[in-house]
Amino acid sequence: METFKDKVAFITGGASGAGFGQAQVFGQAGCRIVIADIRQDALDEALAKLRAEGIESHAIRLDISDRQAYAAAADEVESVFGGPPQLLFNTAGVNSFGPLEKATYEDFDWIFGVNLHGVVNGIQTFLPRMIDSGRDGHIVTTASMAGFEGSPTAAIYSATKAAVINLMESYALTLPKYGIGVSVLCPASIRSNIADAQQTRPAHLAANSGFRSDEAFIELQRRLYSGGMDPVVLAGHVKQAVENEELYILPFPETKDGVRAHFDTILDAFADPDSDREGAEQRARAFAAYRAEAARTAAAAG
Ligand code: NAI
Numbered sequence: 635m636e637t638f639k640d641k642v643a644f645i646t647g648g649a650s651g652a653g654f655g656q657a658q659v660f661g662q663a664g665c666r667i668v669i670a671d672i673r674q675d676a677l678d679e680a681l682a683k684l685r686a687e688g689i690e691s692h693a694i695r696l697d698i699s700d701r702q703a704y705a706a707a708a709d710e711v712e713s714v715f716g717g718p719p720q721l722l723f724n725t726a727g728v729n730s731f732g733p734l735e736k737a738t739y740e741d742f743d744w745i746f747g748v749n750l751h752g753v754v755n756g757i758q759t760f761l762p763r764m765i766d767s768g769r770d771g772h773i774v775t776t777a778s779m780a781g782f783e784g785s786p787t788a789a790i791y792s793a794t795k796a797a798v799i800n801l802m803e804s805y806a807l808t809l810p811k812y813g814i815g816v817s818v819l820c821p822a823s824i825r826s827n828i829a830d831a832q833q834t835r836p837a838h839l840a841a842n843s844g845f846r847s848d849e850a851f852i853e854l855q856r857r858l859y860s861g862g863m864d865p866v867v868l869a870g871h872v873k874q875a876v877e878n879e880e881l882y883i884l885p886f887p888e889t890k891d892g893v894r895a896h897f898d899t900i901l902d903a904f905a906d907p908d909s910d911r912e913g914a915e916q917r918a919r920a921f922a923a924y925r926a927e928a929a930r931t932a933a934a935a936g
Contacts, residue, residue, distance in 0.1 A: 635721075635772050635815060635876050639664035644711060644719040646698050646756060647726030649676035651826025652776055652819075654683075655865025656723050659873055661689030665721065668711055670696040672726070672834050697836075698726050698752030704759045718763035721876070724753040724775040724798075728831040731855075732845030734789040742790055744839040749794035753801070765812050772815040772876050775802050779822045779889050783896050795820075806881045815879045819872055822886035823862035829855035 635641075643660045647653035648669025657680070661667045667689055671677050677693040684691040692714050696707045712718060728748045730741060753775055764771045780788055781795030802818035809816055832840075832847045863885065871885040884890075907914070 635770060635879070637664070638721075638873075640666060641721055642666045642668065642711065642715045642717065642719040643721035643723065644668045644670065644756075644760065645723040645725055646670050646696070646752065647776075648723075649673055649680040649693075651828060652821065652824050652865050652868055653723065653725035654680050655867075655869040656725060656774075656872060657684055657689070657691065658687065658866055659869035660721065661687065661691060663873060666715055667691040668694060668715075668719065670694045670698070670707055670726075672697050698724075698755055699747040701755050701759075704755045708759050708763060712763075717769075718760055718767055720764070720767075720769055720771045722756060722760050722764070722771070722773045723872075724756045724773070726752060727776060727778075727794075727828070728834060729788065729791045729828055730832065730835075730843070730845045730847070731787045731791075731851075732843075734786060736844030737790060738842050738844045740839045740842045741845055744835050745790045746794055747839075749791065750797050753798055757805070761809075761814075764814060770813040770815075772817065772879075773802075773805065773809070774817045774819060774872055774876065774883075776819045776821065777802070779820050779886060779893070781820065782893050803881070815876065817872070817875045817881055817883050819868075819875075819883040820886075821863065821868060822889050823859060824868060825862040825864055826859055829859050 638660060641664070643656075643665040645653045645656050645667065648657045648667070649671035650673075653669065653671070657667045657669050661684055667684060669677060669680055669684070669691065671680075671693075672695070674695050677695060681691055681693040692711075694707045694710055696703055698704060708718065726748060728745060730745060732741075757773065761773075775798055777798040778791070778795040780792040781797075781799045783792065785792045799818050799820065802816055806816040829852055832852070868885060871883055875883045
């Protein structure tokens with residue numbers, strides 16, 4: 635994407651942390667900004683700051699796990715700005731930590747509901763409208779370095795982020811033909827309010843949790859995230875990736891060796907190629923025939 639001037643950018647989690655940084659950076663670059671967030675007080679504060687910076691902006695209270703509310707938010711964007719966004723930032727996310735074997739269904743439902751289904755809802759809501767508009771666009775989803783590897787205490791969070799990375803890789807294979815770029819942001823640590831994510835947990839999913847939410851643990855997390863990357867600096871990496879149409883946004887080089895070690899472990903686990911060369915060649919021929927036939931039938935179906 636070459637210019638951001640007057641483009642509408644819809645940013646979930648836009649009232650805080652990474653999302654607010656994106657609102658500032660893309661707003662300064664000329665975008666008209668919509669911040670969507672579950673917390674009205676945070677939205678009011680963020681909107682006032684954006685407008686004080688001279689950024690044309692609008693705020694919508696939205697729980698991204700609510701599909702009906704998401705459709706209403708999309709209608710609101712169209713009535714305020716005259717069309718769907720060209721930039722969609724799926725940035726809102728929550729975390730919660732504790733031993734995986736103590737996790738409850740409510741822990742799974744909350745974290746999957748926001749971090750994975752919230753992303754799905756955003757894309758399902760806006761993508762058809764973006765395609766119909768015929769304009770160029772870009773979708774950026776915030777995953778996490780946690781999505782590259784399992785974790786004993788952030789397991790549900792990691793699973794959602796792994797799913798999101800994989801999903802965006804698939805969209806990157808399918809959306810460029812519509813002029814829509816795709817990026818996935820994988821941060822390691824952001825100076826944000828995510829330590830207090832529990833405050834956004836809906837009451838019906840808060841009653842029963844196997845994870846830690848005591849004040850001492852939350853305070854420990856606040857200290858951790860206070861040393862994270864400035865959200866404006868992080869959003870600068872995102873802007874560069876959107877300009878250059880890059881899929882992976884990996885602004886934390888200090889995590890690279892760990893990722894390499896993890897993927898090396900996976901690569902080392904492969905069976906010896908000499909163990910079944912003939913079978914492998916047969917399977918490769920079957921896959922090639924399948925792909926050719928699938929491409930022929932897809933072309934015939936239009
Ligand atoms: P943050 O807590 O400062 O911002 C997240 C925002 O999302 C908050 O304003 C919150 O109200 C909103 N939100 C929560 N649930 C929502 C829902 N159901 N509907 C709409 N809005 C909702 O946290 P941060 O760190 O800026 O998080 C942004 C993204 O970055 C998340 O996806 C997170 O998983 C990811 N991330 C954060 C890292 C960190 O170190 N803070 C590291 C890696 C990834």
